[in-house]
Structure formats: structure tokens, C-alpha cells
Amino acid sequence: MNILSEGRRLGRVQVPTVTLAHGGGGKAMKDLIDDVFVGAFGGGAGVPLEDQARLALSAFAAHGDRLAFTTDSFVIDPLFFPGGDIGKLAVCGTINDLAVGGAVPLYLSCAVIVEEGVAVDLLRRVASSMAEAARAAGVSIVTGDTKVVHKGACDKLFVTTTGVGAIPAGRELGVHRAQPGDVVLVNGLLGDHGAAILAARGDLALETPIESDCAALNGLIAALLESAPGIRSLRDATRGGIATVLNEIAQASRVSIEIDEAATPIREEVKAFCEILGLDPLYLANEGKIVAIVPRSEAEAALAAMRAHPLGAAARIIGEVLPGGASDTGRVSMRTVFGGRRIVDMLVGEQLPRIC
């Protein structure tokens, strides 16, 4: 439903918790949408809500010649964690998925599935967090949907965001474009999000000061592409961590990638967390980190552009692209701090803590 509407009186929810009535399509639902979402995302007075957002093509044409379009669902537990919450994550995640394609992110949708019994205040907090993240990143949330399901049919709150943006003419980033001689950059410390979420679930009885790195990277990426227009590929290193992203690039580009453990920036607390649980930080999720494959000639410019941005202060060159083997393409390896060398493969499933 389009929420870029004006001149209409906004409803307000009078009860503390969401019930199935709020998903029924009647006044209760309208009040919930008005109170929680329309209020937070903007608009409100004047035009009636429509079933769709109507966006001027000129808004896209001003930024580029192609549309970028992506969607992502968020089912994180816990909903609020050090460094963010499901709302901020849903906005930043979709913005980042657009931005790593070279696009200028412009509009988002927000669909929520709410379990009956969830506090309306919780939804207000999530919506206001989404609005804040979108505002900070310069994108608008322009349409959405709300469903309420029976207790147990979902875990408190699921959020889906879809995003559209425009790709400037001539910009061609691609996972298949890495070439031998290129260098591998990251914009900062790796594994914070994964470690923060595992710790926040509370069943490890480990207290850590680690916060999620959840952030919208469109500003950093715009500055980066300005300084290093020859960048071959950008990827955000979310689920599966940097190891998974590097493997995807190596396989698609039919090259080998070698990273240097000593140059790979990982917080001491994250290293210690992984030591205790038998996890590998290379596979931990990030929500504010990109991997950039950059031609060597632009490496310094790219590094300087990253470091000049607040979200890239700890940026590092962590490795290089090498020719793929004749029979064995797509390999990622790491020179260990110890002086050895090992393969960094894709994970089969999720990482499981080791027994001893």
C-alpha cells in the first residue's frame, strides 16, 4: 500500500499488543499501518493511500540508464541486538544489495509478518529504526504490507524489504570480472555481526562488547567508485562471511584468490570469541562490510577513499587475485600467520561449534 500520502487523518492503535484483528483488513489494520508505519516513514496528510507507490521515471533517469531491483527477508533472532535491530538491518541490507551493484539506491518497500501478541511499541521501535536508517542513507520507504499470523506461525516479526535504484551509465561491476593482478580490499573489521548475534542470543553465557557492524554502505561505495572507477566487483560479505564471497568471485571469474591472514582485519574480541567456540571468523556474517576487487593501478586510490569514509577507517588490502590453475579454477587460499598455506573453501551448511 502506498504510504507517500498526504492530507488524511492518521489512525492510532489504542491497545498494547497486536491481535489477529490488526491483520483483518478493517479499521484496526488501518490504524496499525497509520500509527506504526505511515507515521514513521513519512507522508500522512492529504492523499488517500493507494495499493501501490507511483514513482516518476525521471527520478531514476536522473541517476542512470538501468534499474537495479532486489529483495531480502529478515528473520533475525533476537530482534534487537547490540549495534542494531531487525528494522535497521532490513533497510541497510537491501540498500547494500543495490549499492554493491553500482546502483544509487532510491526507494524501498517494507512488508512485515507479525505474530499475534507482539507489543505495538516493539513495532513502533522497529519502524522508527527503519525510518532513521533510510533517512540517513537518503532513500525513501514508499510502500509496504502488513500481515498478522497466529501465535507460533512466525517468530515475533519477519521483515521483507525490496529496493530499487538506478545504475549510472557505463558502470559495469560483475562477480565474473576479477583478473589476475587485481587486489582484494575490505572496508574494515570482519565478523562483528555474526559474533554479536551469537553472543546476543544468550545461550553461550559469554559476555562480549562486540556490536554488529550493521550499516548502509551506499555513501562509502559512491565515494569508492568515484575514486576508483575501474573497480571490477563489489560484494557485501553477509551470510557465509568473507570466505563465501571470495569463493563466489573466484569461481565466477575462474581465478585463484590468495589472502593474507596477518593482513585480514579482525577485532581481538571476535578472534577470542571464535577461539572459545571453535568457529572461523572468515565465515562469520557481516552487515556493513564489502569485498572490493580492484585493479592494482587503482588500489591506493580505493584504499584512500575507503579510509576517508567513517565506515571504512579500518580498510585494508587483504589479498590478491592470481591466475586460476589449469584444471582447478576458483580456489581461495590463505597464507596463515604461522607461515603455512591453507584452502579457504565454501562451508557446507552453517558453522557448528566444535565439541572439544
Add this chain to the structure above:
Amino acid sequence: MKYVDEFRDRDKAAILVREIGALAACIGRQIHIMEVCGGHTHSIFRYGVEGMLPSRIELVHGPGCPVCVLPIGRVDACLGIAEQPGVIFTTFGDAMRVPGSRKSLMQAKAEGADIRMVYSPLDALAIARANPEREVVFFGLGFETTMPSTALTILQADREDIANFSVFCNHITIVPTIRAILESPDLELDGFLGPGHVSMVIGTAPYEFIARFHRKPMVIAGFEPLDILQSIWMVLKQIKDGRAEIENQYARVVPEAGNAAALRAVAQVYELREFFEWRGLGSIEHSGVQLRAEYARFDAERKFAIPNISIADPAACQCGEVLKGLIKPWQCRLFGSACTPETPLGALMVSSEGACAAYHQYGGKVQRAETA
């Protein structure tokens, strides 16, 4: 990280690698050293230790991964318990993916069984306390490293009289298995890296027979890569000097006499089983423990009347030969084709500490390419 980085020092490693090279040259033949413990296997691959060693030295990755050696029949028994109505089945994380004959615990969880990952048996006991109307079963798994914590949890349950808690005991003991390997007629081992954390509990005395009767050196080793290099150097030194002794490289953690309190709890709660079956190795005498009759009410095997089914490993599996060092993982006819980490057939592919899974994840392709 303090007290960790010191044991990963590249310069000290380079010196040790040189010394190891000199000793190996002096000995002048192929040397096979088995690291018994899966934790060592994991470190060796994680830090690329194997590739730093001279080609004369071959590391044989032993049976010390409790998840890997769990037989199919026991996994099926877990599923039999976990799928009963009202049961909460608790387990360490890395046992979730081990395939039984029909499915793994992870698949059973997806189908609706209440299976929860815990980090300690005490977590399982807490779940039992919080859910008095449910039967809570802990999947007791591991060598002497984890055996005491399960024993102490049972003693705690006994003191608190928590009747809805029980343990499905699959704890195993490493020494009889080392003996079985040493008595195997096709043995090709020159020495051992001894398990560090097991020895922290049992001390060094139980290994004496290895030196005395089998004339093989063993060095009890820590888990950092420098520990492992130094222990390899110590084994080589013994071989060169013509000695066969049990030495302790991991003295900062392993007391010669072990941990008396842990051993007391183990002796109080468990007794040896006559036989226990190992995936890849078959049935080994006195290699597993079960709860004593005094603690029968905490014994899931008695509570749930689980049949002791033995299910043979797939016929084509060569896990046993890999465990004994007769072939390398990539020489197995199933490696990487029928048997992969996604669809493991054999014991050694199931856990990240298993030799085949480690080769597959950290270096199998390289190794194979070099062999081809």
C-alpha cells in the same frame, strides 16, 4: 591475543621447521607420525602445518574425533529417543550433522523433533529443571575430555533428584583404540602425537605401554601450531636417538598425574563396556563406558529401552585404512565423489575434525593435484 599469538609465531616456526628438516635428513627414511586427536588434525590444516614439513614426514590423522567414530547404529538410537513424544534431546553442535542410516539429528529437528544444541551438559540439566513435565536427554559424547563434565552433571542431577534428566552415554576412551591400532598387523607408524586434552584428565601413565611394549615414541602435544611443530621435533629426536618414551610437550596444561577430581567423578559414575563399536574401526574391547547401576535412573539406554543395533559402514568405505595411515584420504575410492562433506558416507568426512573433511575443506584439491 595474549597467550595465543605467542604460539603462532612465524619466526619460531621457521626455526623449528629447519630443525625438523635436519633431523628428518639425519634419520634418512619416510617417517609416519600419527596425531591421535581430532583437535590436532584441525590445527594442522587450519595453519597449513603439513605443507611446511619436509616430504619425508607424513602425518597420519588418527581416530581421535568422537563425532567421526560414532557408529551409524548409535546415531539411529539417538533419533529413536529424540523422536519420542515429550522428549527434549540435547546435543553438542557438531553431532547435529552426523548421518544415521535414515537421517541426521538436523533433519529430525526440521521434521519436528525437539532437538536443542547445548554447550555443556549443565545446560541440558537446566533445561530439565525448567521443563519438569518433559524428558530431557543429553547426548553424552566424547573422550575423557568431556567424560568428567557429563559425570559431574549426573552427580548434580542425583543430588537435586531431577528425575526427568538422563544421558545417552556414548563416551569412549582412547587408550584401547591406540592399542588396537598398534596391534594391527599392517601398521606403518613410527610415533605418535598424544592427545592434549584427554591427557589433561588421565595424565601420562596410561600411555606407558606404547613406549615399553611397542617401542614407539609418543609426545603429548598442545593444540597451537608451534606446539605441534615442537612435538613433531621431539618425536623425531627420540627416533634419531633410538629412544621410545612418553614425553609431555603440553606441560603447561597436562599434569603427569592427570586431574584427580575429574578421575574420581569418572570412576564413580561410569564402568567400562565390554565392547564398543567405532565407525571405521569396528568393535574394540573396553573402549567405551556406560553408567553404573547406581545411576541407572539417569541412563537413557535403560529409560528408553534402545536396542543395540549394529549397522555396518558402507562396504566401499576405506576409513579404517585412512585411520591406520595405510592410505591418504584422497586415495580412498569414494573421496570427493560419493563421499563429500555435503553427503558424507564415511566416518572421517562427517566432522570438521575428521581427516577427510579437513582435506576436503582445507587442502584436498591441492593435495590431489600434486599427487596426480
